[in-house]
Amino acid sequence: MNETAIERNGGVQSGRPILEVDGLVMHYRTKAGDVSAVEEVTFALGRGEALGLVGESGCGKTSVAMTLIRLLPDNAIIKEGSVVLDGLNVAELTDGEMRKHRWADISMVFQGAMNAWNPVYKVGDQIMEALEQHFPDMSEAEGRVRIAELFELVGLSPAMMDRYPHEFSGGMRQRAVIAMALSCNPKVIIADEPTTALDVIVQDQILKELRKIQEELGMSIIYISHDVAVIAEVSDRIGVMYAGRLVELGATDEVFPRPRHPYTYLLLSSTPSVVGPRRRLAPLEGEPPNLLAPPTGCRFQPRCPFAAEICASQDPPSQELAPGHHVACWHWEQVPELGRLEA
Amino acid sequence: MLKYIGRRTLQNVLIFIVFLSATFFLLQAQPGDISQQFLANPKITPEVREQFREQLGLGGTVGEQYLTYMGNFFTGNLGISFSEYPREVSDILAERLPRTLALFLFATLLSFGLGFQSGKFLAWRRGSKTEPVVTTVGVFFQTVFYPWFALMMIWAFAFGLGWFPIGKFLTVEKWLDAPPGVEANGVFNRMLITALIVLVGVAAVEVVGRRAGDRRRGKRITWAGRILLVGGLWIWWATVWSEQAPYALDIAWHLVLPTVTLALIGFGATMLLTRASMLETLKEDFILTARAKGVPDKVIRDKHAARNALLPVTTSLVLSLAFLIGGGVVTETVFSWPGMGATLLSAALQEDIPLTIGAFAFIAVLALIAHLIIDIVYMYLDPRIRV
Numbered sequence A: 001m002n003e004t005a006i007e008r009n010g011g012v013q014s015g016r017p018i019l020e021v022d023g024l025v026m027h028y029r030t031k032a033g034d035v036s037a038v039e040e041v042t043f044a045l046g047r048g049e050a051l052g053l054v055g056e057s058g059c060g061k062t063s064v065a066m067t068l069i070r071l072l073p074d075n076a077i078i079k080e081g082s083v084v085l086d087g088l089n090v091a092e093l094t095d096g097e098m099r100k101h102r103w104a105d106i107s108m109v110f111q112g113a114m115n116a117w118n119p120v121y122k123v124g125d126q127i128m129e130a131l132e133q134h135f136p137d138m139s140e141a142e143g144r145v146r147i148a149e150l151f152e153l154v155g156l157s158p159a160m161m162d163r164y165p166h167e168f169s170g171g172m173r174q175r176a177v178i179a180m181a182l183s184c185n186p187k188v189i190i191a192d193e194p195t196t197a198l199d200v201i202v203q204d205q206i207l208k209e210l211r212k213i214q215e216e217l218g219m220s221i222i223y224i225s226h227d228v229a230v231i232a233e234v235s236d237r238i239g240v241m242y243a244g245r246l247v248e249l250g251a252t253d254e255v256f257p258r259p260r261h262p263y264t265y266l267l268l269s270s271t272p273s274v275v276g277p278r279r280r281l282a283p284l285e286g287e288p289p290n291l292l293a294p295p296t297g298c299r300f301q302p303r304c305p306f307a308a309e310i311c312a313s314q315d316p317p318s319q320e321l322a323p324g325h326h327v328a329c330w331h332w333e334q335v336p337e338l339g340r341l342e343a
Numbered sequence B: 001m002l003k004y005i006g007r008r009t010l011q012n013v014l015i016f017i018v019f020l021s022a023t024f025f026l027l028q029a030q031p032g033d034i035s036q037q038f039l040a041n042p043k044i045t046p047e048v049r050e051q052f053r054e055q056l057g058l059g060g061t062v063g064e065q066y067l068t069y070m071g072n073f074f075t076g077n078l079g080i081s082f083s084e085y086p087r088e089v090s091d092i093l094a095e096r097l098p099r100t101l102a103l104f105l106f107a108t109l110l111s112f113g114l115g116f117q118s119g120k121f122l123a124w125r126r127g128s129k130t131e132p133v134v135t136t137v138g139v140f141f142q143t144v145f146y147p148w149f150a151l152m153m154i155w156a157f158a159f160g161l162g163w164f165p166i167g168k169f170l171t172v173e174k175w176l177d178a179p180p181g182v183e184a185n186g187v188f189n190r191m192l193i194t195a196l197i198v199l200v201g202v203a204a205v206e207v208v209g210r211r212a213g214d215r216r217r218g219k220r221i222t223w224a225g226r227i228l229l230v231g232g233l234w235i236w237w238a239t240v241w242s243e244q245a246p247y248a249l250d251i252a253w254h255l256v257l258p259t260v261t262l263a264l265i266g267f268g269a270t271m272l273l274t275r276a277s278m279l280e281t282l283k284e285d286f287i288l289t290a291r292a293k294g295v296p297d298k299v300i301r302d303k304h305a306a307r308n309a310l311l312p313v314t315t316s317l318v319l320s321l322a323f324l325i326g327g328g329v330v331t332e333t334v335f336s337w338p339g340m341g342a343t344l345l346s347a348a349l350q351e352d353i354p355l356t357i358g359a360f361a362f363i364a365v366l367a368l369i370a371h372l373i374i375d376i377v378y379m380y381l382d383p384r385i386r387v
């Protein structure tokens, strides 16, 4: 298990990866049946590496993140697989044990982090709460010094720590959320759509700063976004999710110029050029499937321009095309270069 | 903040003036001359009636009468009660106001505390077996016909079990040989002042503790303050007011059942509202953040969820004031608790107009002050509206 995980790390970093996810399957129990939100997801995150997860809305990005940090709702069940965080299998810990590791080892910037602040407490006090939890010996004065440093790191005036969340603008709140996520020196940060609620300029600034901080502090980060442009800018490697599955995984500078999975191809074609030359835009038609009853065989098959008989009957296995570049598609050879598909 | 309180106070004074004027014109619409009431009472001679007409300016036009009425009111000249002739209305009210204040204050605190705590646990342990039972109890208290409920309480706890006296303010036999310095109103006012000192003191100590800077030191300050406060008052009653203490206990014993009864009607609504508000709050993103930070469940429940769920529940207190006052009148009457509510009802039934107006006006003042206090508390609780 570990062997494969290290291999799939794409050789970006040597040494044992900080996070190894292997064969993860997570379902939500609902009255209408099981929602297969995470299906056979395998990847590894190297130390100091930035991995991007992209995919349309509802394809299970947040579900993967919540499984990693073990913050799932009551109806969620981890059916199979392991999540090994720095040698520790997170999927097997009890809630009480997991509580000690959250934030200290793995922290998260949530989707819609604008509302991440409790409106009745000062922002600084809410960060202090995390510090008190994980560093019980830290005095209040030391804590304040730490928060001031964090605020400076994310470009906020330290005086703001004694203000209430409503006194912050959206961008400032987001910066403060990042400061809070950094507060306990986690090994891994998951940033789930950290900037979607912000305007493009602020979004860009914050992403660049986050990337800089992550490189400086040598942390590992998982960026989650439905926006390919954002992912391209900030990640070393990229994982493309479709309907609960990781359909393509590889180094950003390999996948972007030359996607191998039809879904990645269409996703990139439908977005204005991020890297490389200008190209024709092709729309991505149709809707992602209902995960209560996903299609048989390949889940992308109903929308896939290359679909053949085998696609509907058999699930394509993940193949390693080049070191660290994995694709789960029967017909990956047929995927043309970007901009070459006739509409 | 002070500016806000000042503005709200001014607003309340204006509301009160409108209220008084409305009362005046309502009375104008009544037929007859109010000085011609209680004709059978031999103590109220025609001279008294004439003096009364003069004082009320009944000879003048409506406009003049209105000005006299307002002038009298704001100079504290509320006239003489006919039904309790020859007592001054202001004297009667000064005696009864503290009694109503105590009843309302304790009942509100009890129903709020009980309702909030149980609503909190109900939402937190959602889906437990006790939930339908407790919810049904809540709906029962919210919808029960209150006078019947009050009578049932007397029947069960005073008549049946004999734990509490059947109504009244004190046990007359016990007070017959009371020492000269001990007098019912004096004892009661001392009790009320003690209770108010505890309330304000506890709140003040809490605020001081929070501002201490260091959390652990703050906790110590808070606890030391509470112990000093309660211990000090205890010693004061045991020494300086030791003569009054047993009589105070007698009044307190009479106060328990009406307070609990009045508290129970408010309890159901508070509990159900807290439960709903708490369930909403638990869905908020900041709860998820707190969980992600590794904060223990109990802290998430109390410090994050309940603290925010408190806001709408506090607002609802304003709306429940009207029910509380209605319930208060019924409680005082059923339990023969001689407060403002019972006074208002009996004065109105006997057409003792001056006393009715006086009682009515002071109940309104109580309600407006309660409203103002809730506003201030809310402002303290919600930093978003602090100015």
Ligand SMILES: Nc1ncnc2c1ncn2[C@@H]1O[C@H](COP(=O)(O)OP(=O)(O)OP(=O)(O)O)[C@@H](O)[C@H]1O
Residues within 6 Å of the ligand: A028, A029, A030, A035, A037, A055, A056, A057, A058, A059, A060, A061, A062, A063, A064, A073, A075, A111, A226, A291
């Ligand atoms: N608590 C839940 N119970 C049942 N189904 C759920 C639950 N949470 C999410 N789902 C379903 O699981 C699937 C994956 O959802 P998820 O939130 O992980 O997607 P996402 O990729 O993060 O989407 P988005 O870009 O909109 O955030 C969706 O089909 C969603 O409807």
Ligand SMILES: [Mg+2]
Residues within 6 Å of the ligand: A061, A062, A063, A111, A192
């Ligand atoms: Mg999501």
